[in-house]
Amino acid sequence: MIEIVSIGAELLTGQTVNTNASAISKALLKRGFGVSHVTTVPDHHNSMKRAIEEAMNRASVVITTGGLGPTGDDITRITLAEIFGKKLVYDENVAAELERRYGKELETLADQATVIEGAHVIPNPLGTAPGFILKKEEKTVIVLPGVPVQMQEMLEKSVIPYLEETQKRHLFEHAVYLFLMSEQHVDPFLRSLEAKNPKVEFGICPSYGTLSIYLRAQAQSKEEAEERFAPILFALREKFKHRIFSEKHHDIEYAVHEQFIARGLTLACAESCTGGRIASRLTKISGCSDYFLGSLVTYSNHMKTTVLGVKPETLNTHGAVSRETVIEMVLGTLSLSSADYALAVSGIAGPTGGTEEKPVGTVWGAIGHKRGDVFAGLLSLKGTRKRSTLIEYSATYLLSHLWRYIQFDIPPFEGS
Amino acid sequence: MIEIVSIGAELLTGQTVNTNASAISKALLKRGFGVSHVTTVPDHHNSMKRAIEEAMNRASVVITTGGLGPTGDDITRITLAEIFGKKLVYDENVAAELERRYGKELETLADQATVIEGAHVIPNPLGTAPGFILKKEEKTVIVLPGVPVQMQEMLEKSVIPYLEETQKRHLFEHAVYLFLMSEQHVDPFLRSLEAKNPKVEFGICPSYGTLSIYLRAQAQSKEEAEERFAPILFALREKFKHRIFSEKHHDIEYAVHEQFIARGLTLACAESCTGGRIASRLTKISGCSDYFLGSLVTYSNHMKTTVLGVKPETLNTHGAVSRETVIEMVLGTLSLSSADYALAVSGIAGPTGGTEEKPVGTVWGAIGHKRGDVFAGLLSLKGTRKRSTLIEYSATYLLSHLWRYIQFDIPPFEGS
Numbered sequence: 001m002i003e004i005v006s007i008g009a010e011l012l013t014g015q016t017v018n019t020n021a022s023a024i025s026k027a028l029l030k031r032g033f034g035v036s037h038v039t040t041v042p043d044h045h046n047s048m049k050r051a052i053e054e055a056m057n058r059a060s061v062v063i064t065t066g067g068l069g070p071t072g073d074d075i076t077r078i079t080l081a082e083i084f085g086k087k088l089v090y091d092e093n094v095a096a097e098l099e100r101r102y103g104k105e106l107e108t109l110a111d112q113a114t115v116i117e118g119a120h121v122i123p124n125p126l127g128t129a130p131g132f133i134l135k136k137e138e139k140t141v142i143v144l145p146g147v148p149v150q151m152q153e154m155l156e157k158s159v160i161p162y163l164e165e166t167q168k169r170h171l172f173e174h175a176v177y178l179f180l181m182s183e184q185h186v187d188p189f190l191r192s193l194e195a196k197n198p199k200v201e202f203g204i205c206p207s208y209g210t211l212s213i214y215l216r217a218q219a220q221s222k223e224e225a226e227e228r229f230a231p232i233l234f235a236l237r238e239k240f241k242h243r244i245f246s247e248k249h250h251d252i253e254y255a256v257h258e259q260f261i262a263r264g265l266t267l268a269c270a271e272s273c274t275g276g277r278i279a280s281r282l283t284k285i286s287g288c289s290d291y292f293l294g295s296l297v298t299y300s301n302h303m304k305t306t307v308l309g310v311k312p313e314t315l316n317t318h319g320a321v322s323r324e325t326v327i328e329m330v331l332g333t334l335s336l337s338s339a340d341y342a343l344a345v346s347g348i349a350g351p352t353g354g355t356e357e358k359p360v361g362t363v364w365g366a367i368g369h370k371r372g373d374v375f376a377g378l379l380s381l382k383g384t385r386k387r388s389t390l391i392e393y394s395a396t397y398l399l400s401h402l403w404r405y406i407q408f409d410i411p412p413f414e415g416s
Numbered sequence: 417m418i419e420i421v422s423i424g425a426e427l428l429t430g431q432t433v434n435t436n437a438s439a440i441s442k443a444l445l446k447r448g449f450g451v452s453h454v455t456t457v458p459d460h461h462n463s464m465k466r467a468i469e470e471a472m473n474r475a476s477v478v479i480t481t482g483g484l485g486p487t488g489d490d491i492t493r494i495t496l497a498e499i500f501g502k503k504l505v506y507d508e509n510v511a512a513e514l515e516r517r518y519g520k521e522l523e524t525l526a527d528q529a530t531v532i533e534g535a536h537v538i539p540n541p542l543g544t545a546p547g548f549i550l551k552k553e554e555k556t557v558i559v560l561p562g563v564p565v566q567m568q569e570m571l572e573k574s575v576i577p578y579l580e581e582t583q584k585r586h587l588f589e590h591a592v593y594l595f596l597m598s599e600q601h602v603d604p605f606l607r608s609l610e611a612k613n614p615k616v617e618f619g620i621c622p623s624y625g626t627l628s629i630y631l632r633a634q635a636q637s638k639e640e641a642e643e644r645f646a647p648i649l650f651a652l653r654e655k656f657k658h659r660i661f662s663e664k665h666h667d668i669e670y671a672v673h674e675q676f677i678a679r680g681l682t683l684a685c686a687e688s689c690t691g692g693r694i695a696s697r698l699t700k701i702s703g704c705s706d707y708f709l710g711s712l713v714t715y716s717n718h719m720k721t722t723v724l725g726v727k728p729e730t731l732n733t734h735g736a737v738s739r740e741t742v743i744e745m746v747l748g749t750l751s752l753s754s755a756d757y758a759l760a761v762s763g764i765a766g767p768t769g770g771t772e773e774k775p776v777g778t779v780w781g782a783i784g785h786k787r788g789d790v791f792a793g794l795l796s797l798k799g800t801r802k803r804s805t806l807i808e809y810s811a812t813y814l815l816s817h818l819w820r821y822i823q824f825d826i827p828p829f830e831g832s
Contacts, residue, residue, distance in 0.1 A: 010621045012451050013589060014442025015628060015666065019433055021456065026430025035428050036463065038456035040437065047452065054470075069599075107600065126801070147622075149802050173429060183485075184523065205426045206563075212431060250431065268719070275699025276692030279713045283691025286767055286803050293716040296723065297695045300709040303684070306752045307712065307723060336722045351702055385542070386565050387702050 001036040002028060002167075003059040005051050007066035007076055008146055009042040020065045020151055027155055032169025032222065043067045048079045056083075056139045061167060063159070066146030068129035077116060077132075080143060084134050086117040094121060094130055102128065119143075122158045126150045133162065140166070171218055172225030176236055177250055178211040178243040179400040186211060189239060193232050200228050208389065209396035212250060242408050245400065252399045253281045259403055260291035267402075268337030269295035270308055270329040272320065272346035273363060278395045293337045298329070308332030321346050321358055323376045326366035334370050341406070343367045343398050347379070349390045360385065363394045367402050367412045375405075377413025417452040418444060418583075419475040421467050423482035423492055424562055425458040436481045436567055443571055448585030448638065459483045464495045472499075472555045477583060479575070482562030484545035493532060493548075496559060500550050502533040510537060510546055518544065535559075538574045542566045549578065556582070587634055588641030592652055593666055594627040594659045595816035602627060605655055609648050616644050624805065625812035628666060658824050661816065668815045669697045675819055676707035683818075684753030685711035686724055686745040688736065688762035689779060694811045709753045714745070724748030737762050737774055739792045742782035750786050757822070759783045759814050763795070765806045776801065779810045783818050783828045791821075793829025 004024055010016040018040055025035040039055060041047040043066065055062045067076030081088050095113035098106060106112075112128045115121055122131035122142075127150040132143040142159055144151045178186065183206050190213065194202045203214035215232055219225035237244060245255045260267055269278050279295035282288055296307050301320055304310040309332040310325055318324040329344035347363025354360035361381040368374035379397045381390060401412035420440055426432040434456055441451040455471060457463040459482065471478045483492030497504050511529035514522060522528075528544045531537055538547030538558075543566040548559040558575055560567045594602065599622050606629065610618045619630035631648055635641035653660060661671045676683055685694050695711035698704055712723050717736055720726040725748040726741055734740040745760035763779025770776035777797040784790035795813045797806060817828035 009617070009619050009632070010628075010630065011438070012441050012454065013445050013619075013630065013632075014438040014440070015591070015630065016621060016623070017433060017435055017438045018454075022427070022430040022433045024430070025428055029429050036458070037467070038428065038434075038454075040454035040456075042452070051453070107604075149805055175431070188523075201425070203425050203429075205432060207432070212426075214426065214429065214431065216425070216429075271692075271695075275704070275708075276687075276695030276711055276713060277699075279692030279715075280696040283693075283713075283715065284804055284807065288691070289715055289769075292691075294719040294723070295692055295713040295715075297692060297699075297711040297713060299695075299699065299705055299711075300753070303710040303753055307710070337716070337719055353705075388700055389565060391700065 001059045001170075002033055002061040002063065002163075003037045003039070003055040004035055005048075005055050005062060005064045006038065006040040006146075007043050007048055007064055008040075009044075011040050011066075012042050020146065020148055023148065023152060024063060024065070024155060027152075027160065028163070029171065029173055031160060031164060032172055033163060033167065034171030043075055045075060045079055048076065049083060052080070052083060052141065056141065060138055061140045061142065061163070063142045063144065065144045065151055068131070068143065068145040069147075076143065077114070080132070080134060080141065081116045084116065084136055084141075086119070088114050089117045091115045091121065097123070098128060122154050124150050124154055125157070126153050131158070169221070171216065172222055174215045174226070174229045174233065175247060175250070176213045176215075176233070176240075176244055177246045178213070178240055179209065179245050179252060179396070180404070181211050181240070181243050182206070183211060186213070186240075193235055197228065197232055200232060207250070208392040209400065210245075210250070210252060242404065242410060245403055251281065252396055252403060253285060256399050256403050257282065257285050257288060257291070259406060261287070263406070265340040265406070266291050266293055266337075268293040268333050268339035268342045270333040270342065270344040271295055271297045272299060272304070272329075273349040274345050274391050274395050274398075275299065275349075277391050278343070278345070278398060281395055281399075293339050296333060296336070304329065308336075319358070321348055321362055321364055323364055323366075326364045327368075327374055327376050330366040330368035330374055334368055338370070340370055341367065341402065343402055345394055345398055347390070347394060349387050349394075350385065351387060361390060363390070365394070365398045365401065365413065367398075367405060375412040379413075417475045417586075418449055418477040418479065418579075419453045419455070419471040420451055421464075421471050421478060421480045422454065422456040422562075423459050423464055423480055425460075427456050427482075428458050436562065436564055439564065439568055440479060440481070440571060443568075443576065444579070445587065445589055447576060447580060448588055449579060449583065450587030459491055461491060461495055464492065465499060468496070468499060468557065472557065476554060477556045477558065477579070479558045479560065481560045481567055484547070484559065484561040485563075492559065493530070496548070496550060496557065497532045500532065500552055500557075502535070504530050505533045507531045507537065513539070514544060538570050540566050540570055541573070542569050547574070585637070587632065588638055590631045590642070590645045590649065591663060591666070592629045592631075592649070592656075592660055593662045594629065594656055595625065595661050595668060595812070596820070597627050597656070597659050598622070599627060602629065602656075609651055613644065613648055616648060623666070624808040625816065626661075626666070626668060658820065658826060661819055667697065668812055668819060669701060672815050672819050673698065673701050673704060673707070675822060677703070679822070681757060681822070682707050682709055682753075682755040684709040684749050684755035684758045686749040686758065686760040687711055687713045688715060688720070688745075689765040690761050690807050690811050690814075691715065691765075693807050694759070694761070694814060697811055697815075709755050712749060712752070720745065724752070735774070737764055737778055737780055739780055739782075742780045743784075743790055743792050746782040746784035746790055746792075750784055754786070756786055757783065757818065759818055761810055761814055763806070763810060765803050765810075766801065767803055777806060779806070781810070781814045781817065781829065783814075783821060791828040795829075
């Protein structure tokens with residue numbers, strides 16, 4: 001098995017979320033390598049040393065991230081040299097490469113060209129700190145920098161090819177992603193499948209309006225694992241026919257992205273309470289300009305009127321959070337964008353601004369097509385209280401209703 | 417010291433990022449409690465048991481998250497009962513409370529009302545799984561569910577008051593946040609301060625266009641720590657006068673939020689390549705409607721024209737990514753929103769769409785005031801290649817230039 005040791009004081013003060021550990025786990029699992037344990041320690045000599053040694057006792061491969069930069073608080077190299085009983089030496093090749101890319105004036109050149117004697121150097125095409133592969137008897141330690149983009153590039157280019165050559169694949173996963181369902185409605189069915197398939201491990205994980213089902217199996221090959229997954233997948237696809245939006249991407253925005261591009265459709269949005277979150281989720285995906293035209297984030301009532309043409313009477317009579325307003329928002333968006341589909345959302349994300357009649361969590365959505373069909377409905381957000389959660393759920397629900405409408409012709413907001 | 421054990425297979429497959437560990441660390445550090453170690457293990461009996469026992473050997477307080485829900489893969493309670501040599505028992509009080517809130521028909525009631533004998537039960541006001549406090553000699557294990565909103569509520573309402581009553585405060589931190597600076601330019605000065613202040617630990621952490629400097633000290637009280645930080649803070653504030661935007665919030669959007677509200681100003685945006693990310697970052701903060709009017713995410717050229725009034729000749733002659741286009745975007749936004757300030761951004765976020773003349777990373781920004789002043793400039797994004805990184809940097813830079821302009825009257829895009 002493989003373990004990760006994440007190094008950095010900032011990971012233990014909550015200032016930085018440990019995204020590296022999950023990025024590594026995800027990339028490795030895709031290739032059949034499971035991560036069994038993650039340890040996070042500060043960049044203090046003793047904690048690091050103990051954590052790396054303990055991980056080496058449990059696992060055959062240990063990947064460390066962090067503590068390789070040139071700044072004063074980075075002492076990973078020194079600690080590793082000690083663990084492996086090696087010296088730190090100046091590496092002419094690393095120095096020459098750094099000089100070529102950054103010039104002689106790079107202040108940290110001498111520091112960054114200092115490597116662990118005998119280590120295999122992993123080049124860092126996006127930064128100054130190289131990585132290392134260290135071996136001692138049956139144990140391998142792979143040392144990567146903590147800056148996520150650099151780490152990821154080195155993982156994909158150097159570490160994964162190295163693992164594929166030297167390690168046996170052993171763990172495989174298949175995920176199924178559902179929307180507009182709650183964990184309680186899926187769990188009993190999963191338990192029954194689990195009882196019939198003892199060699200497959202089941203996981204279920206809700207996340208802001210979607211539900212992920214994970215199947216995992218220890219196997220020698222991908223084919224062997226897939227054979228075990230097959231009857232389970234057949235049952236799940238049958239049972240949750242109109243609830244499965246993907247078996248590839250956790251986020252509904254990928255399904256929307258692929259759907260719109262495959263069908264040659266275009267989309268525009270009008271957002272109030274989600275404040276650009278829908279647009280931001282859609283546009284994080286490269287190639288979105290092929291279908292996504294824009295999103296008019298009209299937070300003020302004034303902009304709802306000047307930009308989208310929502311009538312002041314509508315706002316006065318029904319309020320900004322109402323069926324009438326979101327319908328006018330959709331119509332305004334369709335007209336400004338010439339999109340095939342438009343969606344609109346307006347609600348009270350809180351924590352303030354709620355009233356008895358319209359409490360925090362009251363969110364209206366609308367979906368319209370250029371030929372004139374418009375649907376509107378209240379989203380199901382009872383009991384959700386936190387602002388960021390409400391925004392995330394609203395975005396996910398809107399995109400889910402849109403995708404399901406186009407995919408299965410199920411009218412949006414039904415049974416939501 | 418305190419350790420965290422995060423439990424859940426999904427944390428080791430990369431499907432879920434371990435945000436709980438950082439949220440706990442952050443909340444504890446604010447009260448003077450340091451977290452020394454985080455272990456992440458799957459919800460397998462043996463791994464969990466070993467991880468919790470190892471953590472109990474090292475630390476006096478261990479906080480676990482995850483594995484308390486009613487679904488089949490949750491076995492934290494069983495494992496903890498074993499570690500503490502206790503039985504699982506049905507708790508009438510917990511059952512009565514669940515019935516009061518969810519009704520008799522709650523399928524998981526019997527399961528969720530089963531607690532570890534002798535444990536102090538922590539109520540979960542937002543979910544069905546209660547938490548526990550377990551004690552054995554000098555060791556305390558605090559057991560929380562993995563759902564972030566539930567965990568956080570229980571942490572603030574029950575766990576922190578308990579720790580404040582039973583544990584000594586020992587670690588304090590002060591952060592200083594800078595923008596428009598690189599690590600290399602700050603590090604030598606920090607090293608010189610570090611040499612003069614051996615009882616303070618220094619950390620530096622770059623993150624998408626901002627730079628965080630952390631000072632940490634072991635101390636008996638907040639006052640003692642602050643006394644040690646004082647001369648360092650004095651030196652930093654002097655040296656980086658126009659680069660420090662906050663000593664409170666890591667994210668520049670909080671500084672903008674506070675600045676605009678304090679000065680009674682309003683803001684609207686026009687976004688192309690950032691795709692709503694600026695709006696999304698601003699609107700995640702409660703109360704933003706006091707100054708934020710909206711953001712017109714015009715991804716297509718057509719919408720730049722129909723919504724913002726950018727002239728088709730401008731787009732044809734100079735392209736969507738140009739000084740001329742962002743200036744017209746700002747002017748259109750000022751007029752539609754009646755905001756005091758507007759900003760606009762248009763660029764090539766990649767990975768496709770770059771040309772020799774305008775490679776990926778070419779991002780134009782503009783900032784304008786309703787009285788007519790408009791500034792435009794190219795953002796400094798050389799070498800940044802990843803789409804999400806480019807979007808994040810662009811948003812941070814734009815907001816940084818805006819805040820600095822209003823705060824210090826330094827013209828935007830100078831020296832960027």
